[in-house]
Each structure stands twice: as structure tokens, then as C-alpha cells.
Amino acid sequence: MFQYQFNSMSTMVTISISHELFANDLLPVYKQFEFVENLCSRFLPDSELSKLNQQLENEISISPEMYFILREAERFYRETSGMFNPGILEALETNGYAASIETIRGKELTDTVPKNFKTVRTFPVTLNEKRQTAILHATIDLGGIAKGWILDRAAQLLEKHGFGFINVGGDIRVFGELPRSLNIGIENPFDPANILTSLQLEGGAVCTSTSAKRKWLVNGEERHHLIDPRTGTSSNSTIVSATITAPTAIVADVWAKTVLLLGEKKGQEWVNKKGLGAVLINKNGEIWRGGGL
Numbered sequence: 001m002f003q004y005q006f007n008s009m010s011t012m013v014t015i016s017i018s019h020e021l022f023a024n025d026l027l028p029v030y031k032q033f034e035f036v037e038n039l040c041s042r043f044l045p046d047s048e049l050s051k052l053n054q055q056l057e058n059e060i061s062i063s064p065e066m067y068f069i070l071r072e073a074e075r076f077y078r079e080t081s082g083m084f085n086p087g088i089l090e091a092l093e094t095n096g097y098a099a100s101i102e103t104i105r106g107k108e109l110t111d112t113v114p115k116n117f118k119t120v121r122t123f124p125v126t127l128n129e130k131r132q133t134a135i136l137h138a139t140i141d142l143g144g145i146a147k148g149w150i151l152d153r154a155a156q157l158l159e160k161h162g163f164g165f166i167n168v169g170g171d172i173r174v175f176g177e178l179p180r181s182l183n184i185g186i187e188n189p190f191d192p193a194n195i196l197t198s199l200q201l202e203g204g205a206v207c208t209s210t211s212a213k214r215k216w217l218v219n220g221e222e223r224h225h226l227i228d229p230r231t232g233t234s235s236n237s238t239i240v241s242a243t244i245t246a247p248t249a250i251v252a253d254v255w256a257k258t259v260l261l262l263g264e265k266k267g268q269e270w271v272n273k274k275g276l277g278a279v280l281i282n283k284n285g286e287i288w289r290g291g292g293l
Contacts, residue, residue: 001016002020003017008033010100015029016165018162029154036153040066049140056136059135062134067134074123089141119231125137148248152205154173164178170187171207171208171253172205173248184206186199196285199279205248207255208256211234268288275291
């Protein structure tokens with residue numbers, strides 16, 4: 001297998017593929033990752049998302065790609081009964097995640113000023129398919145769903161050149177037909193250098209949502225990036241790591257976050273209801289496997 005690496009979306013991207021790639025083969029993949037950052041990064045002031053967030057309650061024309069992502073976000077909002085809700089940006093910022101994770105991870109933040117805000121109880125965007133416009137009723141964050149979307153897009157491009165997989169910060173999307181299943185190690189969320197268990201992946205995607213990596217302190221209180229939309233604060237779920245397999249990365253990413261936020265009992269029920277492959281690790285380090293894994 002040939003391997004290629006580059007940095008994007010605040011993480012390492014690794015491509016493992018059966019055939020050697022040349023600059024002209026890799027350039028479209030690089031461009032796609034650059035494109036999604038310019039589309040969905042809330043930390044780039046000129047991204048399409050940032051511009052949308054500055055125009056609350058105004059009808060704004062949006063790109064076909066942004067329309068697709070927002071339509072998918074609305075679908076997942078309805079399928080998860082609101083547990084997946086992009087309208088959490090104000091809550092993220094209130095909880096200290098106002099700058100890229102590299103600048104705040106593990107740090108003590110003392111200058112965060114709490115805001116008085118209401119949790120967003122409805123889908124925060126009104127879409128008009130005919131005019132391809134959006135009206136935002138609350139500021140939104142699309143980080144997770146955009147990551148799944150770009151994994152699927154990149155896999156489509158790479159499949160033209162062979163079989164393999166692409167890994168973006170531990171989330172993996174298979175492309176082409178693998179000669180054998182991938183053995184994917186699942187790290188200990190409390191000791192990332194060690195592998196707790198593993199799963200076999202023949203195709204599709206596997207994504208992990210964890211509250212153990214993107215952490216910081218606000219006035220001595222630990223916070224993380226997984227906001228419970230019901231409370232507007234960092235989730236207190238006893239699931240620390242949720243790994244989900246699905247046909248696409250966008251689905252695996254959303255389901256992983258949803259299952260973690262639901263907590264152990266409801267999360268396990270959700271896995272069984274949806275027939276998902278899942279490995280859940282709770283705060284005591286106990287492992288639960290579902291979906292035949």
C-alpha cells in the first residue's frame with residue numbers, strides 16, 4: 001500500500017491506497033479539503049459559514065455544497081429528535097470553544113464571560129430549495145458533519161485510482177474493494193497510547209466521538225466540545241468514547257455523536273434500533289459492543 005499524508009482541518013489526513021499516486025492525482029483531494037475549510041470553518045472569517053453566521057434572519061443565497069450539507073443536517077436533526085443540532089455555536093463559545101482547539105486544548109480559561117442564551121429547540125435554518133437560500137435563526141457549527149462529508153467526497157475521488165482507505169484524525173472511510181477487512185484498533189480514551197479493543201471493517205466508514213480529547217478548563221471546571229443541545233453545556237454522558245460503523249462517513253460521524261450524547265442506556269437502545277455496529281467505552285473503562293461487532 002502507498003501512503004500519503006497532509007494536514008487539514010486541525011488534524012492529520014492519511015491516504016493508504018493500492019496504487020501509486022502522482023501530484024495530479026492528489027491535487028483534487030487536497031483541493032477538496034481546502035474547499036471544505038473555506039466552506040464550513042467557523043474559524044475562517046471569510047468562510048461561507050462565517051458569512052452566514054453574520055446574517056441571522058436574512059435570506060442568503062448559498063452554494064450547492066452548503067445547501068446539501070444543511071439539508072443533510074436537517075435530516076439528521078429530525079432522525080435524532082434534535083440530539084444532532086448544529087445550532088450550538090453560541091453554546092460552544094460560551095463554554096470556551098471560541099478559538100481553534102490547538103489554542104485552548106488543556107488550558108485554563110479565565111476570561112470567558114458567560115452569556116444569557118436560550119437552548120435552540122428547533123432546527124435553526126430555514127431552507128428554500130427553489131431559490132437555494134438559507135435563513136439562519138441561530139448561529140451554527142458544521143464541524144462534525146463537514147468532516148464526514150469530505151471523507152465521503154475524498155473516497156469518491158480516490159476510488160478512481162485503486163482501493164484503500166482515508167483516515168482523518170482517526171475517522172476512516174474505505175474506498176474500492178479491499179482484499180481483506182481492516183483491523184481497526186480503538187484506543188483507550190484515558191490513555192491514547194494503548195489500544196483497548198478493535199473491530200473489523202470491510203467497507204463504508206468508522207467514526208469515533210469522544211469527550212476525552214478536545215478538553216479545556218473554564219474557571220477550574222472541565223469543559224469539552226460535545227454540547228448537549230438540551231442543556232447548552234458540555235455533555236455529562238457517562239459514555240466517553242462512541243465508535244460507530246456505517247455505510248458512509250457522514251452517517252457514522254452523526255450517529256457516533258448522537259449515541260454519546262444519549263448516554264449508555266438510551267445510546268445502546270439507539271444502536272440496537274438502528275442496527276449500527278458500535279463500540280462504546282464508559283467513564284469506568286467498560287466496553288459495550290453492539291450491532292454484531
